[in-house]
Amino acid sequence: MIRFFHVGKRYPGGQSALDDVTFHVPRGQFAFLTGPSGAGKTTLLKLIFREEVPSEGQILVNGRNVASLPRAKIPYLRRTLGVVFQDFRLIPRKTVFENVSYLPRILGHDRKAQKKMAYQALRRVGLAHRMQAFPAELSGGEQQRVAIARAVLAEPELLIADEPTGNLDPELSAEILRLFLEINLRGTTLLVATHDRDLIRRHARRVLTLEHGRLVGDAERVPAEAPAPAFLHRPSEPSRPPDPSEEAMATGKVGETGSARAGPAGPAVGSEDTEDAGETDPTDVERTVPVAVADGEP
Ligand code: ADP
Numbered sequence: 001m002i003r004f005f006h007v008g009k010r011y012p013g014g015q016s017a018l019d020d021v022t023f024h025v026p027r028g029q030f031a032f033l034t035g036p037s038g039a040g041k042t043t044l045l046k047l048i049f050r051e052e053v054p055s056e057g058q059i060l061v062n063g064r065n066v067a068s069l070p071r072a073k074i075p076y077l078r079r080t081l082g083v084v085f086q087d088f089r090l091i092p093r094k095t096v097f098e099n100v101s102y103l104p105r106i107l108g109h110d111r112k113a114q115k116k117m118a119y120q121a122l123r124r125v126g127l128a129h130r131m132q133a134f135p136a137e138l139s140g141g142e143q144q145r146v147a148i149a150r151a152v153l154a155e156p157e158l159l160i161a162d163e164p165t166g167n168l169d170p171e172l173s174a175e176i177l178r179l180f181l182e183i184n185l186r187g188t189t190l191l192v193a194t195h196d197r198d199l200i201r202r203h204a205r206r207v208l209t210l211e212h213g214r215l216v217g218d219a220e221r222v223p224a225e226a227p228a229p230a231f232l233h234r235p236s237e238p239s240r241p242p243d244p245s246e247e248a249m250a251t252g253k254v255g256e257t258g259s260a261r262a263g264p265a266g267p268a269v270g271s272e273d274t275e276d277a278g279e280t281d282p283t284d285v286e287r288t289v290p291v292a293v294a295d296g297e298p
Helices: 041-048 071-078 096-100 102-106 111-124 140-152 170-185 197-202 244-251
Strands: 002-010 016-025 030-034 056-061 081-084 158-162 189-193 206-211 214-222 285-289
Touching: 002 041, 016 041, 016 056, 016 206, 016 214, 030 041, 030 170, 030 197, 041 056, 041 158, 041 189, 071 081, 081 140, 096 102, 096 111, 096 140, 102 111, 111 140, 140 158, 140 170, 158 170, 170 189, 170 197
Parallel strands: 030 189, 030 206, 081 158, 158 189
Antiparallel strands: 002 016, 002 056, 206 214, 214 285
């Protein structure tokens, strides 16, 4: 679903935002991405939807090698994604309805279907009554919820969200998290960047931690009734059958659709990508898995 393989990103001027980042978020998983301001969270998300390209390394998203994706194919990648931007990116001159129904419109749904999908998505974030408002007429929190409605509307294969609760009070944050958990249960993979420690603590989900552009933590949290040994060290190579896409990345032989699993959306029963799907109990036992650090590091 998402694979980063030794990814680095330097911005023009030499500013290094990500350094040798390797991880895999399997299909159906819900993972948080955290770290202090400036750690590289937004950059990592931008690489996923090809707003930025990596300086080195390979990235696979929904079966596509995003770093080498031809420009003309980027819209097809983005149609498999829902993105909640930190700055919302609502179109100021369009109504809430027009903003939210953009995707069903370009996918060719008729106006009635667009309206139904937009209404349902806005109802899920408590804003169905503001369909005809313009973004400037909404509070920051309401705009954020419109951005979330737009991202979840088509139940994408993968939803990535950058500080999606940054402007919301604790009650609304909890509501949004419930919505995310619900669409996760229906098969959408989620990667949610947040520095809200409370939010992370309340939900037993995987937590990837960035610091100064490096992945310094990977904590998998499991339900209380299945306690794990206090510290489980993940082997540097997990014991699972070789993944053709990963092998291809390691050897540099990745095409534009690098994954052998570039199949239809939704969990494929029995595939490796379902390994973390279906976790529902948000209890709070933490199994800390120190991330596999770069070669040669302690
Ligand atoms: P976070 O989302 O964790 O706050 P960012 O990904 O926004 O971190 O930033 C990581 C680093 O990259 C920071 O040092 C930031 O200043 C730098 N950075 C981010 N975007 C740009 C850019 N467009 N040009 C230059 N440097 C950038």
